Amino acid sequence: MTARDWLLDDSPSSRLQASLGRFYRIAVALMRNPLSVLGGIIILVLIVTAIGAPWIAPYSAIGQDLANRLMPPSAAHWMGTDELGRDIFSRVVWGSQITLTIVLLVAVIAAPLGLLIGAVSGYFGGWADRVLMGITDIFLSMPKLILALAFVAALGPGIENAIIAIAITTWPAYARIARAETLTFRSSEFISAVQLQGASPLRVIVRHILPLCTSSMIIRVTLDMAGIILTAAGLGFLGLGAQPPLPEWGAMISRGRTFILDQWWVATMPGFAIILVSLGFCFLGDGLRDVLDPKQADKH
């Protein structure tokens, strides 16, 4: 029996085999869509770059070289140098760590929070539902960027506060999805069966409802990544996110603003990195939606 047969076995003999088989099927379906493959490759490159930054970046991210300031792109400096003679390519490479950190932390904070609120709201219904969804709706009807700006203004500039502010503006969408998903199977038989065995609401929600919400959550989080990256870069651009000398892409664009008319590369190069990574997440998210949620697929 080959590995492939084992993965695609219709009657898996263990949970591990079943979930590995599911992953394999999703991966195969994703491979058929060239754009999602491209997106996957971009995300992979981002992760590899972030981990391998010390070996990939030819120069340090903060080492100054005032003799070589504002040099145009060349063989020695692929993306040129900035106003302090720092190699822009190296800074973009090091900056991938910051971007990846922001994106991961926002996802880790906002997705579980939204999931839990949505699932509790959908499972219990009644007043809990009304209050929680009221709060969710108020957050949803607010402009995200402005809300994040105001929160950072109160919390103080800095990368941690930027992450908190973005997470605060991101969770409501996840709560809505989790609630909708929970409602579809709240009254189904397997939930009643677990309840009759005496499972506590906590156990029902955590062990039996949340796992079923994950696939739509993964789609939504992946699609949201581009927005999260753009908001983080925007905060950095306004000087409210990562502080200098950290090589955050948005902050780098902001530094290059002064030189945009003559030394265009200082501001443009980090922008390409932002676009590439955001597009990667969009492509992958679209592909994942097509595979995991075929109902929605042909609509977009």
Next chain:
Amino acid sequence: MSFEPQTEPVGAAGASATLGRRRVLRGLGGIAGFIVTIALTFLGLLAITFFIGRVIPIDPVLSVVGDRATAAVYEAARVAMGLDQPLPVQFANYVADVLSGDLGRSVSTGRPVIQDLSRFFPATLEMATIGILIGVALGVPMGVTAASRQGSWTDQVIRVVGLLGYSVPAFWLGLVGLAVFYARLRWVGGPGRLDIFYDGLVPPVTGLILVDSLIAGDIDIFWNAVTHLVLPASVLGFFSLAYIARMTRSFMLDQLSQEYVTTARVKGVPERLVIWRHAFNPIRVPLITVIGLSYAGLLEGSVMIETVFSWPGIGNYLTTALLNADMNAVLGATLVIGAVFIFINKISDVLYRVLDPRAR
């Protein structure tokens, strides 16, 4: 018409009158419900700005009096700001202040925030309106074209343009636009609303320079304003274009897969009419919602664009206030942008319900 049974009972007139009254009542209930939702949402918005302004900062007094104030001055400021009272009372006072138009005084301009905002708002409104016009004029035809040629390379290009709208930073696009169209090609005016020597020549009537210059009959200033407006409005328009095109495409694909479209084609209706009359008509209503959402989104997007283009609007006011830690101004601008955002959202929601018979 004449196939309907004409044998209505005598009481039909009375019955239809109650029916009509019931409909009116339901309509009134709908309006009341709408007002309650909007009021609750605004209250939520106020709660959030209150929370941001009064609860998160460790010591709001310190940011007003500075850290060298004596204990007496500090205490006086604390009482004057109402911070000695319990939080619910503070919140009630805050809501009352906002409702009476008192948003506090800006530390950096020294004027009441509400005055500043009403002076800066028209510039934002002007840019966002031109932006949405560009977005609708290009985005709708692009979406329709993409859907009617699904899978072709035109469709692919339009899809990628749509996705770029989600992945290009607005401030970056603005900077690149300035570098290319202003610095290199000299096609458009630079930052600001007017060239410096035209500044202040037109008496402000509406605050919209395009309108004011026409009222004053000054064509030179009008054209100058156009050259300054076209780039930031186009950048802004690009983002609404991307969104509108994406949504139009998906609505159209929905319609084009319906059987009535096949029927029309079989009957020999020209393809142009099938698309623009049969398939496009039903999506006009959902499109209004999309356009409304996109317009509200532009008011938000203008924060970044205004910063890049030194555009004297609310967004620029907000970011300047952020850098000066001018919390009254930050919260005032947040409140106004948030309120307009919510208002446009709810209005398009209502329009959808009024115009679409299925949603009634």
